[in-house]
Amino acid sequence: MRKINIFDTTLRDGEQSAGVNLNLHEKLEIAKQLERLNVDIIEAGFPASSEGDFQSVKEITKIIKNCSVTGLARSVKSDIDSAWEALKGGAEPRLHLFLATSPIHMTYKLKQTPDQVISTAVETVKYAAKYFPVIQWSAEDACRSDLSFLVKIIKEVIDAGAKVINIPDTVGYISPKEYGERFKYLFQNVPNIDKVILSAHCHDDLGMAVSNSLSAVENGVLQIEGTINGIGERAGNASLEEVAVALHIRQDYYHAKTRLNLSEIKRTSDLVSKLTGMIIPPNKAIIGKNAFAHESGIHQDGVLKEKTTYEIISPELVGVNSNSMVLGKHSGRHAFRNRIVELGYSLDDQEINRLFKLFKELADKKKEITDEDLITLLVDEKLTDQEDYYHLEALQVQFGTNQIPTATITLTNLDGEKIQEAATGSGSVEALYNTLERCVGLSISLEDYRIQSVGAGRDALAQVYVKVKHQNLESSGRGSAQDVLEASAKGYLNAVNRLLAFEKNIISLEKVGV
Numbered sequence: 190m191r192k193i194n195i196f197d198t199t200l201r202d203g204e205q206s207a208g209v210n211l212n213l214h215e216k217l218e219i220a221k222q223l224e225r226l227n228v229d230i231i232e233a234g235f236p237a238s239s240e241g242d243f244q245s246v247k248e249i250t251k252i253i254k255n256c257s258v259t260g261l262a263r264s265v266k267s268d269i270d271s272a273w274e275a276l277k278g279g280a281e282p283r284l285h286l287f288l289a290t291s292p293i294h295m296t297y298k299l300k301q302t303p304d305q306v307i308s309t310a311v312e313t314v315k316y317a318a319k320y321f322p323v324i325q326w327s328a329e330d331a332c333r334s335d336l337s338f339l340v341k342i343i344k345e346v347i348d349a350g351a352k353v354i355n356i357p358d359t360v361g362y363i364s365p366k367e368y369g370e371r372f373k374y375l376f377q378n379v380p381n382i383d384k385v386i387l388s389a390h391c392h393d394d395l396g397m398a399v400s401n402s403l404s405a406v407e408n409g410v411l412q413i414e415g416t417i418n419g420i421g422e423r424a425g426n427a428s429l430e431e432v433a434v435a436l437h438i439r440q441d442y443y444h445a446k447t448r449l450n451l452s453e454i455k456r457t458s459d460l461v462s463k464l465t466g467m468i469i470p471p472n473k474a475i476i477g478k479n480a481f482a483h484e485s486g487i488h489q490d491g492v493l494k495e496k497t498t499y500e501i502i503s504p505e506l507v508g509v510n511s512n513s514m515v516l517g518k519h520s521g522r523h524a525f526r527n528r529i530v531e532l533g534y535s536l537d538d539q540e541i542n543r544l545f546k547l548f549k550e551l552a553d554k555k556k557e558i559t560d561e562d563l564i565t566l567l568v569d570e571k572l573t574d575q576e577d578y579y580h581l582e583a584l585q586v587q588f589g590t591n592q593i594p595t596a597t598i599t600l601t602n603l604d605g606e607k608i609q610e611a612a613t614g615s616g617s618v619e620a621l622y623n624t625l626e627r628c629v630g631l632s633i634s635l636e637d638y639r640i641q642s643v644g645a646g647r648d649a650l651a652q653v654y655v656k657v658k659h660q661n662l663e664s665s666g667r668g669s670a671q672d673v674l675e676a677s678a679k680g681y682l683n684a685v686n687r688l689l690a691f692e693k694n695i696i697s698l699e700k701v702g703v
């Protein structure tokens with residue numbers, strides 16, 4: 190099993206993501222978490238680029254004890270001097286020097302001939318070697334560089350004192366096979382290559398950063414560079430969590446391992462996402478919200494019978510609590526029954542079948558069925574035999590721009606008695622709900638109120654969703670009508686009738702988790 194060093198550049202290349210700017214405190218938080226994750230090297234920044242970056246690299250160097258800390262520098266003496274000032278307090282100061290080697294970069298950006306580039310590289314590596322015990326040298330845009338030129342310059346910088354040679358795919362251009370072949374070629378043709386560690390640094394412009402990194406491992410590379418959540422310049426860098434978990438899960442194939450604490454992955458990913466503001470897509474491998482979510486009936490049935498049918502990674506491995514079964518229109522009876530049981534209900538086959546039909550009807554209209562929806566279905570099912578405690582007989586609301594909204598409502602209760610009340614509010618809906626509260630004689634707080642139209646056009650039905658709370662008990666209700674105020678009153682009464690059903694133990698409170 191070969192040990193692969195993980196070089197984390199979340200704080201340098203990751204921070205190069207458009208729109209990301211981390212302050213010192215945030216960088217320290219991420220660095221401490223990277224240490225818990227146990228990466229080998231943290232690239233903490235680019236000290237010459239700004240005073241803020243300089244201070245961050247310096248402070249991170251002071252506090253990090255269990256990983257090496259490095260900083261980036263151009264092949265310029267003043268950049269190397271800044272990096273030394275920032276990094277010199279570390280146990281084994283390590284510099285990351287880079288210089289472009291592709292014809293495009295040398296001609297148009299550096300405006301240097303290949304020979305000038307070689308002498309700049311050699312001179313600056315020698316200069317840095319007076320201070321730094323470890324120098325990593327990167328051939329920027331190596332994957333669009335001429336191979337024989339790469340062989341020549343790499344040989345020279347190794348002789349000048351570089352200990353790690355990085356072959357970045359700076360613009361995310363190369364394919365996995367070509368990248369592997371490039372390393373094979375360098376291993377075979379650079380005469381002093383055995384004196385250094387070769388490193389891979391991939392960008393995701395064509396979506397191949399992780400595959401390219403793994404191809405590098407297959408071809409003998411011992412260091413992989415990347416970022417948490419794959420953030421970075423343009424389309425980002427290789428996602429370290431994906432590389433590390435791929436190596437772990439496919440040890441049989443790669444015969445390589447990292448020293449990462451894989452169970453810290455989720456925590457690290459969440460922290461980086463929160464502090465950078467870069468949201469993780471739900472379908473992102475390893476750390477996306479859906480990475481361990483099973484949605485379709487056949488998969489859910491398989492996983493309930495034996496997890497490995499559809500799970501190659503156990504969620505706990507990467508610090509995710511558990512997998513999840515998302516109930517939706519593709520779910521089947523096995524997952525449905527399982528969730529009902531988890532919620533504390535026991536229903537016979539007939540009840541399950543009846544409820545499953547209602548569930549499918551609802552799932553056709555709604556993307557995801559939540560526990561609250563399921564409980565509503567269950568309660569509705571239990572309540573079908575019961576009479577509602579209160580019925581809306583009549584309602585009238587007076588509203589005018591120069592008057593206080595007032596509602597008058599008549600209800601009948603189960604015993605057929607009429608209850609009539611009136612109250613005001615700062616708006617028509619509040620006047621309605623104050624009046625209904627008086628009618629039912631309970632102190633009820635409104636926790637949520639949402640209104641939407643069902644169908645299109647001016648005559649669309651109004652559908653109101655209401656969540657109310659009485660003491661510790663919450664209940665939700667829905668009401669629809671052509672008029673928004675009538676729909677609002679019906680939704681509220683529906684929620685209150687459910688509350689009363691709970692309170693009268695038509696359905697036991699424990700069953701709904703109260």
Ligand SMILES: CC(=O)SCCNC(=O)CCNC(=O)[C@H](O)C(C)(C)COP(=O)(O)OP(=O)(O)OC[C@H]1O[C@@H](n2cnc3c(N)ncnc32)[C@H](O)[C@@H]1OP(=O)(O)O
Nearest residue numbers: 205235237238239263264265287288289298299329359422
């Ligand atoms: C592939 C990568 O990710 S490389 C890292 C990229 N990261 C960054 O650029 C973030 C930090 N950068 C910065 O803050 C600024 O660009 C600085 C402070 C480094 C430099 O700023 P400025 O001096 O204003 O130069 P500017 O950024 O406009 O241009 C870059 C200069 O560096 C030169 N340069 C680029 N790479 C190198 C290198 N590896 N070695 C030496 N010189 C280099 C360019 O040719 C250009 O030189 P010129 O001014 O003689 O034409």
Ligand SMILES: CC(C)C(=O)C(=O)O
Nearest residue numbers: 287327329330357359
């Ligand atoms: C500085 C270098 C290593 C880099 O980030 C790149 O080439 O992508």
Ligand SMILES: [Mg+2]
Nearest residue numbers: 202359390422
């Ligand atoms: Mg990069």
